[in-house]
């Protein structure tokens with residue numbers, strides 16, 4: 001039973017020492033009750049109190065990790081229903097499914113390009129996370145051969161799919177030393193699957209069509225000693241899937257209902273168009289793992305970008321490192337342009353200059369990850385900061401013409417910047433990045 005903030009407070013040292021980062025023990029207790037901090041943030045809790053607080057300190061959705069060859073995919077430990085309340089922590093793992101009746105060569109040919117796929121999005125390399133291998137043949141030897149074929153083309157984590165414990169045992173043997181997801185346990189096979197999960201220290205997916213069925217199974221499996229589980233609420237329509245996923249998340253977070261406090265897995269279906277729609281819904285609400293049947297760069301790209309945006313902390317904008325960026329091998333006589341370190345701003349500017357084939361020096365100032373106008377309005381992008389960046393990154397040592405271009409949106413800063421940098425010529429550039437190449441050709 002979850003403890004209230006006041007009950008937790010009574011178990012804390014009540015010294016208000018602030019070592020946890022909160023001004024009072026009561027403030028910390030309230031956050032702990034809301035599952036927004038870890039008990040370990042308070043170094044002064046007695047062992048006795050720790051034992052009593054364990055229930056409240058445990059994450060409402062268990063963290064489950066798939067591991068293979070230095071790769072890890074984590075799901076769980078989420079604390080909020082909606083991203084804007086705080087943040088979502090562990091990005092949905094995206095897996096591509098192959099079947100053992102495809103044959104090893106065909107499997108390799110499908111896995112290799114999916115494994116190699118990477119796309120750069122605002123400075124981050126986005127990739128798929130792993131592969132699901134399904135035993136369609138129900139033959140242990142064929143299952144092992146399919147797993148070997150996947151392993152010859154990818155070292156990423158694997159989801160093993162079979163309801164037959166003998167087939168699953170063969171698959172787990174082939175991945176000895178890894179931590180694949182075992183899919184899965186149902187009402188008929190759960191005892192044998194739980195035994196395999198225990199022997200191989202591997203997480204176990206639990207399959208059920210209703211919340212009661214899932215909760216009943218997780219309690220039995222936990223009783224058999226398996227803690228790491230993933231839930232597959234089976235639904236036949238998008239609406240039913242959304243409802244089940246939302247109910248499970250709500251019960252886990254709001255009611256602290258432990259039997260459903262596990263990450264979810266979703267299968268996006270066989271139709272290439274419907275698959276993208278189902279995967280989109282599952283990423284948004286609330287799958288920890290999504291299994292796709294097809295790999296197509298054009299659809300995977302949109303899923304990866306969607307995932308990135310949903311799992312970005314809304315309180316921490318995506319940033320690039322402040323500094324001087326050289327675009328198209330600039331020479332000393334080429335212009336210096338200024339912008340902020342908000343990733344999207346940086347890439348908008350850099351891509352326009354790079355795409356036009358024009359050389360230039362791009363000075364990126366630390367504006368706490370805000371865009372130009374927002375940073376200016378917040379006092380994070382002013383003449384003083386720009387001048388400080390000019391000095392900090394020694395841009396004067398790289399150029400022969402001391403000429404700096406301000407974004408047009410902050411033309412108002414030009415006078416102050418001239419005062420801050422008296423030996424520099426300050427020019428006001430266009431408001432929009434798209435107009436920079438024309439400005440550079442005509443005015444510089």
Ligand code: SF4
Pocket residue numbers: 012013014015016017018019020021022023024025028029041042043044045
């Ligand atoms: S570190 Fe512990 S004792 Fe200190 S204020 Fe935080 S909760 Fe209280």
